[in-house]
Amino acid sequence: MAKLLAIPYTVKIQKRTYITRKVSISITFLSLILAFLVVGLIFIFMGINPVDVYYHITMVFSSPTLLFESFKRAIPIGLAALGLSIAFRMNFWNIGAEGQMYMGMFASTGIVLLHLYYGLIPDYLVMFLMMLAAFITGGLWCSLPAFLKIKMKVNEILTTLMMNYVAMYFVDFLIYGPWRDPKGYGFPLSAPFPDYAKLVMLLGEFAYTGLLLLSLTAALVYVILKYTKLGFELKIVGESIDTARYAGINLSKVITLGGFLSGGVAGLGGLTIVSGIIGRLRPRASPGYGYTAIIVVLLSSLNPWLIIPVSIFFGGLFVAGDILQAALKIPGAAVEICQASIFLFIIVGEFIKRYRIMIVQKGGIE
Amino acid sequence: MEELVSLRGIVKRFPGVVANDNVDFSLRKGEIHALLGENGAGKTTLMNILYGLYRPDSGEIFIEGRRVKIESPRDAIKLGIGMVHQNFKLIPSHTVLENIILGLKEVGLIINYKAIGEKIKQLAESYGWRINPSAYVWQLTAGEKQQVELLKLLYRDAKILILDEPTSVLTPQECKILFQALRRMANEGKGVIFITHKLDEVFAISDRVTVMRRGKVVFLKETSKTNMSELAQYMVGRPVIFTIEKKEVQPSEEVMVIKNLKAFNDKGVLALKGVNLTVMKNEIVGIIGVTGNGQQELVEVISGLRKATEGSILIDGVNIVNNSPEKIIKLGVAFIPPEPLKYGIIPNLTIADNLFMKAYRYKPYSNGVLINWKTIYEKSEELVKAFQIVSPSLSAQARSLSGGNLQRLILARELSGLIGERIPRLIVAAYPTKGLDIGATEFVHKTLIEYSRRGSGILIVSEDVEEALMVCDRVAVMHDGKIVSVFKPGELDIEKIGLMMAGVEIAST
Numbered sequence: 001m002a003k004l005l006a007i008p009y010t011v012k013i014q015k016r017t018y019i020t021r022k023v024s025i026s027i028t029f030l031s032l033i034l035a036f037l038v039v040g041l042i043f044i045f046m047g048i049n050p051v052d053v054y055y056h057i058t059m060v061f062s063s064p065t066l067l068f069e070s071f072k073r074a075i076p077i078g079l080a081a082l083g084l085s086i087a088f089r090m091n092f093w094n095i096g097a098e099g100q101m102y103m104g105m106f107a108s109t110g111i112v113l114l115h116l117y118y119g120l121i122p123d124y125l126v127m128f129l130m131m132l133a134a135f136i137t138g139g140l141w142c143s144l145p146a147f148l149k150i151k152m153k154v155n156e157i158l159t160t161l162m163m164n165y166v167a168m169y170f171v172d173f174l175i176y177g178p179w180r181d182p183k184g185y186g187f188p189l190s191a192p193f194p195d196y197a198k199l200v201m202l203l204g205e206f207a208y209t210g211l212l213l214l215s216l217t218a219a220l221v222y223v224i225l226k227y228t229k230l231g232f233e234l235k236i237v238g239e240s241i242d243t244a245r246y247a248g249i250n251l252s253k254v255i256t257l258g259g260f261l262s263g264g265v266a267g268l269g270g271l272t273i274v275s276g277i278i279g280r281l282r283p284r285a286s287p288g289y290g291y292t293a294i295i296v297v298l299l300s301s302l303n304p305w306l307i308i309p310v311s312i313f314f315g316g317l318f319v320a321g322d323i324l325q326a327a328l329k330i331p332g333a334a335v336e337i338c339q340a341s342i343f344l345f346i347i348v349g350e351f352i353k354r355y356r357i358m359i360v361q362k363g364g365i366e
Numbered sequence: 367m368e369e370l371v372s373l374r375g376i377v378k379r380f381p382g383v384v385a386n387d388n389v390d391f392s393l394r395k396g397e398i399h400a401l402l403g404e405n406g407a408g409k410t411t412l413m414n415i416l417y418g419l420y421r422p423d424s425g426e427i428f429i430e431g432r433r434v435k436i437e438s439p440r441d442a443i444k445l446g447i448g449m450v451h452q453n454f455k456l457i458p459s460h461t462v463l464e465n466i467i468l469g470l471k472e473v474g475l476i477i478n479y480k481a482i483g484e485k486i487k488q489l490a491e492s493y494g495w496r497i498n499p500s501a502y503v504w505q506l507t508a509g510e511k512q513q514v515e516l517l518k519l520l521y522r523d524a525k526i527l528i529l530d531e532p533t534s535v536l537t538p539q540e541c542k543i544l545f546q547a548l549r550r551m552a553n554e555g556k557g558v559i560f561i562t563h564k565l566d567e568v569f570a571i572s573d574r575v576t577v578m579r580r581g582k583v584v585f586l587k588e589t590s591k592t593n594m595s596e597l598a599q600y601m602v603g604r605p606v607i608f609t610i611e612k613k614e615v616q617p618s619e620e621v622m623v624i625k626n627l628k629a630f631n632d633k634g635v636l637a638l639k640g641v642n643l644t645v646m647k648n649e650i651v652g653i654i655g656v657t658g659n660g661q662q663e664l665v666e667v668i669s670g671l672r673k674a675t676e677g678s679i680l681i682d683g684v685n686i687v688n689n690s691p692e693k694i695i696k697l698g699v700a701f702i703p704p705e706p707l708k709y710g711i712i713p714n715l716t717i718a719d720n721l722f723m724k725a726y727r728y729k730p731y732s733n734g735v736l737i738n739w740k741t742i743y744e745k746s747e748e749l750v751k752a753f754q755i756v757s758p759s760l761s762a763q764a765r766s767l768s769g770g771n772l773q774r775l776i777l778a779r780e781l782s783g784l785i786g787e788r789i790p791r792l793i794v795a796a797y798p799t800k801g802l803d804i805g806a807t808e809f810v811h812k813t814l815i816e817y818s819r820r821g822s823g824i825l826i827v828s829e830d831v832e833e834a835l836m837v838c839d840r841v842a843v844m845h846d847g848k849i850v851s852v853f854k855p856g857e858l859d860i861e862k863i864g865l866m867m868a869g870v871e872i873a874s875t
């Protein structure tokens with residue numbers, strides 16, 4: 001065998017065993033910088049000055065009103081991501097946060113509408129009841145695939161994904177049908193929420209109750225994962241089902257319960273869309289927050305505290321998208337391409353963190 | 367004599383330990399070189415460096431006198447180096463042939479199964495093995511799997527063979543066959559590095575012996591010029607006693623009674639064909655037999671991991687067949703599993719997590735909802751000391767432990783009576799001393815005997831007949847899914863036992 005063009009180098013991909021925090025953070029920042037450079041290139045091709053674009057994006061994080069808007073978007077993203085962090089911990093690949101959020105929206109709106117018609121309870125209890133309903137409905141929406149996985153080995157990626165569409169179309173059906181506001185001039189919208197059913201500003205804008213809700217949930221998820229029996233069980237199940245069985249862990253219970261909590265927290269996220277951002281229910285109320293949450297949770301390496309700043313960043317990107325469309329007349333599709341490229345770079349960065357890509361000299365005799 | 371391998375000044379550090387501290391090692395043509403050392407001494411690390419799995423922090427590698435760089439196992443294979451790992455890496459659902467050619471570049475796209483099969487068969491026969499290339503690996507005994515691992519290396523024309531604790535799962539007969547083959551390979555001019563904890567094997571097979579201790583080479587001699595106690599002295603740093611005292615106790619009550627137990631294995635074949643066995647309080651019962659005769663299925667059924675189709679297992683009078691593992695654990699059944707990495711250990715979790723993956727749900731380690739990490743860490747500290755687990759810290763990942771230290775971790779979890787603060791009622795121990803050095807083996811034997819005298823009933827599964835005869839009060843031979851004979855140590859001679867294990871002799875008892 002004549003090897004005329006023997007290249008003395010090969011590329012190898014190897015799973016990393018550990019990575020220092022410093023390297024990890026540098027990789028994230030590097031991929032973000034690269035992402036923004038590429039986005040700039042895209043805009044240059046479209047004949048738009050990228051400096052204008054960057055200016056508008058930085059505005060989002062410097063102007064108080066826009067930053068507050070980013071916070072608002074960050075709440076549902078962050079809650080969905082917190083939910084996912086529970087499921088991912090037990091190696092349950094829940095990509096159904098979107099659907100679980102729609103179920104949360106459905107349940108909280110249902111409570112509002114019921115209360116508007118029948119007024120059975122005092123107004124100040126409505127919010128509490130909405131949260132409970134959103135949590136339970138979102139939770140059940142996720143514990144079903146969890147149950148199917150453990151009892152019948154049905155792949156959760158498929159079920160959770162498909163149930164997203166079921167939930168989304170179910171909300172469509174309600175809004176185009178029985179829940180359409182009779183006083184809404186025929187628009188596909190529910191009746192607007194009264195103030196007691198909205199997330200209010202307690203002490204000026206920064207004490208937005210949504211942010212409080214997000215922080216409290218993060219703390220709770222942190223405690224559950226780290227200090228409870230369930231958290232420990234989720235961790236073992238996530239590492240090895242066989243070992244979990246050997247250790248005497250009740251798999252059906254742990255996986256179904258983990259799924260319930262995961263979906264429940266995402267359901268709360270749904271509530272913050274209707275109660276916090278829109279103030280009523282409309283079709284397609286989530287522009288994909290539940291999918292963004294998947295990137296958020298991976299980027300935060302399942303750490304509940306990191307999820308908060310990371311979701312604010314992504315909330316900001318959503319706001320930036322709106323601003324760019326309005327201010328620079330950039331078509332929506334172009335904005336989506338940019339968002340997608342940023343996501344892509346982040347995912348590549350995460351890959352590099354987990355795997356070492358090496359260009360090595362071929363070994364052998366020196 | 368020509369040097370095949372020469373390692374000079376090898377240093378390898380892991381966080382918290384120097385696994386290899388300026389190690390020199392050499393292997394000659396035609397030589398079988400035994401590598402000895404306590405658990406965690408750095409033997410596997412050194413061999414992983416030679417095989418290209420780790421890169422040394424410093425040091426040089428010479429193969430046949432030429433300085434080389436080994437970046438990956440692929441490079442090592444190209445240089446004629448082959449390794450059989452501490453835990454086999456064959457794929458059970460593939461055939462022997464498929465496993466052997468897996469990853470071979472030269473085979474090309476179109477595989478000539480017939481020609482390759484013929485070549486494998488010839489190769490095997492030249493070493494006196496009978497291997498069917500189209501048999502599935504899951505059908506093979508441990509000894510045969512080992513042969514396949516070796517064939518894989520021989521097929522690639524390896525001239526430097528590394529065997530990391532190859533005999534820990536073999537019966538005496540299988541060992542004999544292995545040794546004959548290794549000798550033949552050496553005579554053909556290959557070099558063999560043989561890692562073991564068993565001193566008698568060193569004398570049975572090796573030409574030279576190197577002893578490592580805490581990352582350093584402390585001893586190197588021709589095997590014929592040394593003796594057991596000298597080696598033990600260098601390995602452990604103190605003399606080792608090779609026999610153990612067993613106080614006589616009258617077994618009083620029945621702890622476990624197994625009646626007509628039947629169960630299938632993973633492939634849906636009946637693996638237990640009506641097992642009957644009793645374990646008394648204060649008694650150690652040993653099951654010996656060639657692997658794959660139902661031992662694994664039996665211990666899995668007892669611990670609730672496998673369903674039985676017929677029969678009963680009474681523990682203190684309660685039938686636990688097909689109960690959940692949780693319930694069986696709660697009855698005080700400790701289980702040391704046959705393959706630690708299959709489900710005994712979670713490599714990515716910390717040592718404390720691994721120690722408490724069963725006991726976490728009982729008091730005082732948790733209450734209703736919350737885990738009491740402080741108590742767990744305090745207790746873990748104690749266990750690590752008591753079972754001499756060498757580790758950088760309690761929050762280090764279990765994957766950083768050496769083979770023998772992993773086994774100690776499992777022993778600490780299962781034997782220390784964490785659940786209910788009492789010694790286990792029944793201990794089911796599959797190959798409890800697998801991979802342990804002589805010091806630790808002695809410790810485990812003593813512990814098991816002590817527990818049995820304090821009131822546990824113990825069932826040991828072992829391939830090491832001598833171990834079983836030394837430690838157990840009664841020994842049962844298992845063959846083809848049945849207990850074919852039960853006797854007391856001393857009642858039968860080793861030859862006869864070997865024949866019963868092979869299924870040749872039908873028991874008279």
Ligand SMILES: Nc1ncnc2c1ncn2[C@@H]1O[C@H](COP(=O)(O)OP(=O)(O)OP(=O)(O)O)[C@@H](O)[C@H]1O
Pocket residue numbers: 380381383384385403404405406407408409410411412756757765766767768769770771801803
């Ligand atoms: N990947 C790793 N990360 C961190 N530490 C490691 C790693 N591999 C080995 N070590 C440490 O290096 C030391 C030597 O381990 P090694 O596996 O070489 O021991 P060994 O001599 O093969 O022992 P045994 O007889 O128990 O198999 C041990 O202290 C071990 O904890």
Ligand SMILES: [Mg+2]
Pocket residue numbers: 409410411452530768769770
């Ligand atoms: Mg080792």
